[in-house]
Amino acid sequence: xxxxxxxxxxxxxxxxxxxxxxxxxxxxxxxxxxxxxxxxxxxxxxxxxxxxxxxxxxxxxxxxxxxxxxxxxxxxxxxxxxxxx
Numbered sequence: 586x587x588x589x590x591x592x593x594x595x596x597x598x599x600x601x602x603x604x605x606x607x608x609x610x611x612x613x614x615x616x617x618x619x620x621x622x623x624x625x626x627x628x629x630x631x632x633x634x635x636x637x638x639x640x641x642x643x644x645x646x647x648x649x650x651x652x653x654x655x656x657x658x659x660x661x662x663x664x665x666x667x668x669x670x
Contacts, residue, residue, distance in 0.1 A: 587612060587643055587644055587667050587668075588615065589613065589615060589643055590615050590617060591603060591614050591640070591641045591642070592617050592619050592625065592626075592629040592638055592641075593617065593639050594638050599638070599650065600638055600639040600651070603641060603650075606654060606655070607654075632647070635650070638650075641654055643667060646666065
């Protein structure tokens with residue numbers, strides 16, 4: 586089972602949709618909330634170069650945000666990534 590990390594905030598609709606999609610694929614998501622945790626926000630920015638959420642990692646692979654996740658799924662590349670991580 587792959588380790589999925591998702592930097593998120595409590596009320597982010599794109600985060601909710603990303604988690605829902607990943608749950609439908611049968612994987613659990615380890616959410617890291619950044620809205621009240623400046624250290625994690627700083628870490629997310631350093632890792633990704635991005636300030637928006639969600640930021641999704643499958644294993645050590647940085648997928649990106651919700652749109653990137655959906656694009657991977659539509660292209661058929663999400664499930665193989667989930668299986669190899």
